[in-house]
Amino acid sequence: MVTYITRIIMPAEDGPKGSPAAARRGAMLKLLASRGFVINRRKNRIVAESGSMEAQAVKRYLLKHGFRADEFQVYLEYTRQWGML
Structure with a gap:
């Protein structure tokens, strides 16, 4: 069995509050929260984490909703757990 955590990382500050970059970041966080990500x-960064959405799936999801790949970083951390044979 393998468990994983998908992390989406973005800069916390990207211009003044109310700037277009801040509005896009807020929209992305709202979208991720609607999919169960914990933010x-x-x-100096914002991290959104999920154990239920795979890294490539969330990347496709964000790109499909109009975000650019240079606005976020995707990390996948996984561990293999051994059970009884």
């Missing part, structure tokens, strides 16, 4: 702010 946290860490130092």
